[in-house]
Amino acid sequence: AQTVTQSQPEMSVQEAETVTLSCTYDTSESDYYLFWYKQPPSRQMILVIRQEAYKQQNATENRFSVNFQKAAKSFSLKISDSQLGDAAMYFCAYRSAYNFGNEKLTFGTGTRLTIIP
């Protein structure tokens, strides 16, 4: 079974600075997808960024980018120019590309990000 580990329960960053959230995962599969979800105080789960394991290029979405190290099974999220609206719980998640009919996401325990004005 796959596992996802987020070793930083809490992080804080000054507004406009850059912060990196860590995520590692364990799997024996070669094809899979990785996600970062944001959960603000409203509780709504919002997809931030998606990475496909077969793609070597790191995904980017505006101020959000990932550092995907497949051999190390590491998937960190970098937030540049942090804004107050980035304050939230961030979850890393894994999905197998093979489990047709069972598209479940395996989540890490989350990192609470605080933005310091």
Next chain:
Amino acid sequence: NAGVTQTPKFRVLKTGQSMTLLCAQDMNHEYMYWYRQDPGMGLRLIHYSVGEGTTAKGEVPDGYNVSRLKKQNFLLGLESAAPSQTSVYFCASSSRPGREYEQYFGPGTRLTVT
């Protein structure tokens, strides 16, 4: 376009009571899911459905039942609530598997069992 909606948003139950959580999606998605979120843990899958009339167990199915009688609705039932079922429940939906796959989440239901 409302996306994924959940009813109710909050509920307090006494031990042994029953209730049903309703999830509705208007995106014509085939797949629907129920997760629970507990403090210090990520979301864990309770049950899921890959189409109308089908359901399957996830990681933590005990104490819950589900039904998918209509494609747009996915019901989660607690027959005899227990304090261990105090949690925040999320419903999600997605289209068929594909490279642009994404699960869309509802706003959550906070359930307290006393």
